[in-house]
Amino acid sequence: MTIVKLHPLFVAKFNAVDISRPIDEPTFRNIEETLDEHAVGVFAGPRIDEEAQITFARRFGTLEQQNGVLTTGIKARISRQLVDISNLDDSNALLAQQDRRRMFSLGNQLWHTDSSFKRTPAKYSLLHAHSVTPEGGETQFADMRAAYDTLSPKMKARIETLVAEHSIFNSRATLGFTEFSDEERRAMPPVHRGLVRVHPGSGRKTLYLASHASHIVGWPVPDGRMLIRELIEHATQPQFLYTHRWSVGDLVIWDNRCTMHRGRPYEEGIYRRDMRRATIQDLDPGVQDRRVA
Template identity: 50%
Template sequence: MSLAITPLTPHIGARLTGIDAGRPITPAEVAAVEAGMDRHAVLVLPGQAITDGQQLAFTRNFGLLEEGANSTVRNAELRLAPTFADVSNLDRDGTMLARDNRRRMASLGNRLWHSDASFRAVPARYSILSGRIVTTEGGNTEFADMRAAYDTLDARTKAEVETLVCEHSLIYSRQQLGFSEFLPDERVSMRPVLQRLVRTHPVTGHKSLFLSAHIGAIVGWPRPEAMAFIRDLIEHATQPKFVYVHRWTQHDLVIWDNRTTMHRVRRFDDLNIVRDMRRTTTRSDGPTVAQEAA
């Protein structure tokens, strides 16, 4: 089967067929995926019944792996290898997490609009999410196009955001939901990092907003003013016309570019329905502040 890319919305998202993520892919196929990502920001590869090892091998085609994504889970509690973000509702024994389970409460932050690993000095490039067991009622993943969000700002706001730098931390996003059960060492590891509010794609040169629920401050601004402004920008960026809604089918493999998107998962009955999703992530090229300065 030849490779084919079919757009899913005018702004963001496309369906990619003709690649088997379970086998080694060629340099030409890697280049085709990257070109598709540069254009569409989100690619959906249906029918990819892959193992963890195959997902890792596929992900490594697109850069260095991010490890330790399960930031609020102790190693002894991990269900998957540290190279995976476990975004399921299962514990290491395959039992659904209780309502008051600490990992479950922390993971509710995934229901907020965010960019993966924006709370790290070197944020994420691609996220690759495999739908091993999916839900048919709820649990959709929504993606917002941060390029279109930037392009449609008025001239005054574009000038205002151009040089702003924000503080990002997992603590900020979790505190929005009332989760504050961070251990002392977690508070150290989750110290805020600085990211530009406007970033430039290294290949296309397209500017986009770098927004996330992980933002808790704008450097040099009073915090209430900063958070009100970020809220306004997120409302602008997540208008339905900028959003692709992915309704999962089993063995979908979805790739998105965190440099040009935000995303969130929608609510589902996670206390009674199993959802097993496994994410691998590659790292971006470096801190956004340093990149823009260069």
């Protein structure tokens, strides 16, 4: 295995690694150590099946069990152990413009951290490309450790102990999408997360943000939203960003504890984009729901 750095601050490409086959323990430890430093890792093809993706993902921890937010009237197209990041229905046809799955998925184009709105958030996400678009559809990543490092001392002191409320319904409401069933809403109550955390792998402080973050607990809502917006704008400056242009067979793994990401637009009514994500739970006690009982 060789490792190539793809960005001055973060992101590493792993060469000569076949993730469809068992990986020996020393090599896997090297992968984990590299991810602790670089936060985002890229593995080039070939395309692997769902079982191989799930097996590889499980080396990193416990898979999320509650993968779908939209559950009412939805038929699964892929394994329920994976998240379907595509513009396809259960018959592999392009989603209609008014399909609630398509409108919900538009929220992936907002800067976010996977599953920050769940009781147990995400540690790693592993997204694998089965089919890609000839243009558009890239994924951008932001290094939240570097973003924290460059905050002023005054801002660092200001946000050190602040807590934000996260909800999937906040990010979707930003787009005007509110078509959730009562069952779906009950399954995803809001949670509270600290704005600042220490990344366990590197020991560095990092911002923990997402479009799911609605407001700052204990603050007037407008003040909290302005602060969250200011921090996201700071963290997504060009020097902190890496843009991944997908090829079939790519698998990209990222650390949700110290990155944000977003998908870029593409011609959804013309091109098929079939991506499948395995998500690893973040079991760090320090990031569990901080809501006061």
